[in-house]
Amino acid sequence: MASAVKRVKLGSQGLEVSAQGLGCMGMSAFYGPPKSEEDMIQLIHYAIDSGITFLDTSDVYGPHTNEYLLGKALRGGWREKVELATKFGLKFTDGKGEICGDPAYVRACCEGSLKRLNVDCIDLYYQHRVDTRIPIEVTMGELKKLVEEGQIKYIGLSEASASTIKRAHAVHPVTAVQLEWSLWTRDVEDEIIPTCRELGIGIVAYSPLGRGFLSSGPKIVESFSKEDLRRNLSRFQPENIEHNKHMFERVSEIAARKRCTTAQLALAWVHHQGADVCSIPGTTKIDNLNQNIGALSVKLTPEEIAELEPFASADSVKGHRYGGLTSTWENSETPSLSSWSPE
Template sequence: MANRKLGTQGLEVSALGLGCMGMSEFYGETDEQESRRVLDRALESGITFYDTADMYGSGRNEELIGPFVQKNRDQVVLATKFGNRRGPNGEYLGISGRPEYVREACENSLRRLGVETIDLYYQHRVDPDTPIEETVGAMSRLVEEGKVRYLGLSEAAPETIRRAYAVHPISALQTEYSLWSRDVEDGILPICRELGIGFVPYSPLGRGFLTGQIQSPEDFAADDFRRHSPRFQGENFARNLELVERIKQIAGEKNCAPSQLALSWLLAQGDDIVPIPGTKKIKYLLENVGALDVSLTAEDLRRIDEAAPQGSAAGLRYPESGMNTLNK
């Protein structure tokens, strides 16, 4: 698998990464044994970039992937995040970017992962009550101490990104981006490219919707958070199915899966883009890796843009409470 550069500080990763969140929470039933097989198979397939966060499973996700990272430390680029605080029972406690919390969160992540250094450390959500300069200043001290190699932000607004970069170079911005979430094209991608920051799209398959496998809200387990997502409810669901049908038609003509078309489209948006589709099944992992073999012509890209233009998805991408933490 080819590598791509994230930022201009020297970070290189596989063109496709692996999002590990669903292995521990949010998408229904989990199977740690199967997840470990997925991690091993991903590395065999050429994926070197693995994404987790301290909030996923309230730390359990870092503990799950820790042994895998330790075993393959010289091959794996490890990304984790801090900022979304949770209590002992998983309850959400808000966002923190306070300098003392940055250090505490990093130490806890290093302990759970069982490593000495985090390759890419993101602020998961911007803390509106702490100046970004103070947060990134604390993150930069972790770099100086060798506990972190590169810095990242997630769901940050253009001006926040600029202010952060003035304190310490930012190597990557992670924000939702897919054929049904294209708002980053207006202001966020341009500022990243101006400053030389790599872009890591999360939920590049629209939380599974762009795979074409989801036909009803009843397809979700009772504890699947998508049941509460506006895009998966009522009239929004029906309208979004129409969008997926248009993607499926083009994918059929290209003899590929809708998920592969969606990922190939993202990869074609620039060499500075590294999607991190998440999965907990080998079948879907291999399908995602197959996207790298899909070649899109200029006409293909035009038709895809026409089928899924910016703003075509119905509904907010999070419930209102979640939307209040984005683009800050």
Template structure:
């Protein structure tokens, strides 16, 4: 394949422009094993920016907090340019850490939104966050309260809209939100992007969520486009999971499911051999071919893997090849749920109706 260039794309309808492929930064600091050395990750971030990838995705929950601090080092140390031709930092709020078990809760209260945003600004060392997502939906609170609405009885509500007005946030996003939540939020303040898990073997968003985003002109950011690393080496990927790797507990990577799912990888690998690419490049190219409104954010901690992912931009698939790939990983062919807790997904992310909210 030819050396890739990274095109620019409009994400959503409010004016945000990003690289057509972003970089998920979570694994640099958390969840996929121990945190990696800062110097190595700063070198990777510098390499990614030099290659033309400008959308960097993080969250206050990654670490927690340490991934934002890492990006802050890169930004404050001058490793990444900022401004019109610089990076676009996307971070998130909504996972509030607590002393009581299980140690966290999903929170969208206005006071917490402001606290989380201002803390992220300090860790990142920036005056404004380009794209600020609600990481997970607080199902106890109407989405309108978190996003925009300011009831007469409470002057501190609608913090996201306030923070936009104050110049601390440029664009608002949602992550793992249901179609109805997206629609209600967008009705009170423009939603620029929805982040969701979308890959060759995770396609549950295609029925309602993605059509809703497209109807409303909302950009789509696909995380885990390589099936949480599965399409890199198939079942062998699980051999390298440390005790601190959350994938050890995901149903699709359990022994009873992994052997079955390995057949999907083998068929994808066979097609990749015919195409002269790697299976991970083929799986990533499939996501890129979903449309010009889709920005995948594959994560990695290795420069070689980053370069390999970037090469997927140059891979072209015919409609027949797309259909063939999809037949390998049809919903009934994949064994195991995509996450270990359905409550963490879009399937339970509706919020109470606004008219039922009585406040405190």
């Protein structure tokens, strides 16, 4: 299968990835029960053959089962065809989330991920969430060692504030920052996106389809299983989704005019945000994957982008994107190195 997916450079250190990646979380965790391993390996291979070579996972997806899945999928010569990203730093104990950026933990997580993924080196290694108890410089110091030892190639951060990104980047270049960015999540545009661009850091947009809302609209809640994380998110609650459906309807009208799906329009909007941006929509179905790839061919005029702008304002969307479920960049500040002493 010939690849028609363009490539983009992430950061200033040499990492090049497909302009659209594949978020693998939903194959194993959080969005309902795990999917068939055989089907997901087939989907991953199909994505790679289609030119989607940037694969995103984490040790917390499962936990661990998603990394094992990718490890199996990348056997037999597939590893050489992809850019592989995984994450550390977020774990659940008795259902409660815990964040850790301690150097020994960082190293142990990396070693665990290498084994589960069955690889010698991780292309892009993210801190999944920022540990607010430990200076970011301490965590980055250990990640820098892992780069020097050849266990990881590039360092990333996820859900980090602008000041945290600057401090981390001063220790070792950050190649990419992963953040939630879509037509219905725009809070990163004020400080974080400009900071990344000032420092030459690539931007990886997760949940570019608004956790499925921008592809299915309010009816998506009917498909949530009891294990689905989204059942608990504020934006999907009855008191908010009735309001949020109006945004979906207005975006759908433009998509109909463009003769593309609402999902393709939403992804195209992300793709038009700059050559330093890569989106990583997740899917478990080949039909949806093909639709997502089709978004790369949807061209938006400046007038169409301007028309979409008011739909994506803060007033158009009700509910916090996470609520109290986990930390985000809004509470990612860490102690200063000078004021901190290890226990």
